[in-house]
Amino acid sequence: MVVNPRRMKATDILIIGGGVIGLRVAIEARRRHPDARVTLIDKERSCGLHASGRNSGVLHAGFYYTADSFKAKFTREGNERLGRYCEERGLRINRCGKLVVAQDASELELLDELLRRARVNGVELHEVSAAETREIEPRARTCERALFSPTTATVDPSEVVAAFADEARVAGVELLTGTAYVGRRGDMVVTSGDPIAAGYVVNAAGLYADAVARDFGFAERLRIVPFKGLYLDSAPGAYRLRANIYPVPDLATPFLGVHLTVAVDGCVKIGPTAVPAFWREQYGLVDNFRLKELLEILRLESRMFLGNRAGFRNTAMREMTKYYRPRLVRLASRLAEGVRVRDFRAWGRAGIRAQLVDTEEYRLYDDFRLEGDERSLHVLNAVSPAFTCAIPFAEFVLDELERLTR
Numbered sequence: 001m002v003v004n005p006r007r008m009k010a011t012d013i014l015i016i017g018g019g020v021i022g023l024r025v026a027i028e029a030r031r032r033h034p035d036a037r038v039t040l041i042d043k044e045r046s047c048g049l050h051a052s053g054r055n056s057g058v059l060h061a062g063f064y065y066t067a068d069s070f071k072a073k074f075t076r077e078g079n080e081r082l083g084r085y086c087e088e089r090g091l092r093i094n095r096c097g098k099l100v101v102a103q104d105a106s107e108l109e110l111l112d113e114l115l116r117r118a119r120v121n122g123v124e125l126h127e128v129s130a131a132e133t134r135e136i137e138p139r140a141r142t143c144e145r146a147l148f149s150p151t152t153a154t155v156d157p158s159e160v161v162a163a164f165a166d167e168a169r170v171a172g173v174e175l176l177t178g179t180a181y182v183g184r185r186g187d188m189v190v191t192s193g194d195p196i197a198a199g200y201v202v203n204a205a206g207l208y209a210d211a212v213a214r215d216f217g218f219a220e221r222l223r224i225v226p227f228k229g230l231y232l233d234s235a236p237g238a239y240r241l242r243a244n245i246y247p248v249p250d251l252a253t254p255f256l257g258v259h260l261t262v263a264v265d266g267c268v269k270i271g272p273t274a275v276p277a278f279w280r281e282q283y284g285l286v287d288n289f290r291l292k293e294l295l296e297i298l299r300l301e302s303r304m305f306l307g308n309r310a311g312f313r314n315t316a317m318r319e320m321t322k323y324y325r326p327r328l329v330r331l332a333s334r335l336a337e338g339v340r341v342r343d344f345r346a347w348g349r350a351g352i353r354a355q356l357v358d359t360e361e362y363r364l365y366d367d368f369r370l371e372g373d374e375r376s377l378h379v380l381n382a383v384s385p386a387f388t389c390a391i392p393f394a395e396f397v398l399d400e401l402e403r404l405t406r
Helices: 020-032 070-088 105-121 130-136 157-171 206-215 291-306 309-323 325-333 386-404
Strands: 009-016 038-042 098-101 126-129 145-149 153-155 174-177 181-185 188-191 196-203 222-229 244-247 259-262 268-271 351-358 369-372 376-381
Touching (some): 020 038, 020 157, 020 386, 038 196, 070 105, 070 153, 070 157, 070 386, 098 130, 153 157, 181 206, 196 386, 206 222, 206 351, 206 376, 222 291, 268 325, 291 309, 351 376, 369 386, 376 386
Parallel strands (some): 009 038, 038 174, 196 376
Antiparallel strands (some): 098 145, 181 188, 188 196, 259 268
């Protein structure tokens, strides 16, 4: 490839990926370095068309996570700051709270553990009796007691992404949408548009973060495994809840289980699924099909399935049954009364979780992970609650960038 120097762009900081993390990193880079040229590229026509715009919109409170995790460090602050951001800019926010309910007495000990983690993490969380649970949400079902998180809320992810993109433009970030990362050649990043000479590169490419990182010498033993998440949406007015209702999670996995979410418009969602996908953007049956990705991901998933590494086979078999609508509704009916198949007929837009896996230990990463050096920094694992954490996490990314370039 011969590069015409007259067509080459130059920037001080280049961000790859226009989801909430990439946008917040770009905004924070301009805030700290107002004289720097900051450019963000995204392959799609607008920002946030993948995970950032397809998630449930829940602002998590931060009580699930152990105190030594990045998730615990950023979720509580992220909840406060993103909630305040939405209110200040007139974005919709539903401060409905969340109940975590126990299905039987065996789960009460796990409720105690969640309450302990909340106290350690400084997160407001209340233990409530069965009667108090019904006062908060009359439809909720629980065994003896439950937990109530008053700071959990829901927002419209697309509104948040659009606000971040507008803020980035106003701050002076150059947003190059419709511009895909193609590869690296020395200090130059090759794109589907003009090549870009970048002083520093921040990789926030989500589902493709591992592939981009390998071009820079990172993530050699790490791979993204895509998990497809689907929600069933209630018909308008067919089913109403005052609060989100979640089950007690299996703390050994990074998934929170099937729950009921109250959207900003009051509609209720049941889900999500967490079904292994066969290529990175497999939203539908053949959407965005890429044969090379299919072969690579099938090879890794088959090894994990056959050996049941990290419980992969158990997860895959369990999650596949949730494609059967009555099965998904039945799981939700354990959490709340009056949940009927006829009220939940439509599947919402699919989202893909970019789950990082260590291919030597076959371990699923359950926390944020960064790798980098004096020339580039790679956000390799930014799974839920990354949307909630976006503002403080982006500040941490800039802290790391500055530490690596001292």
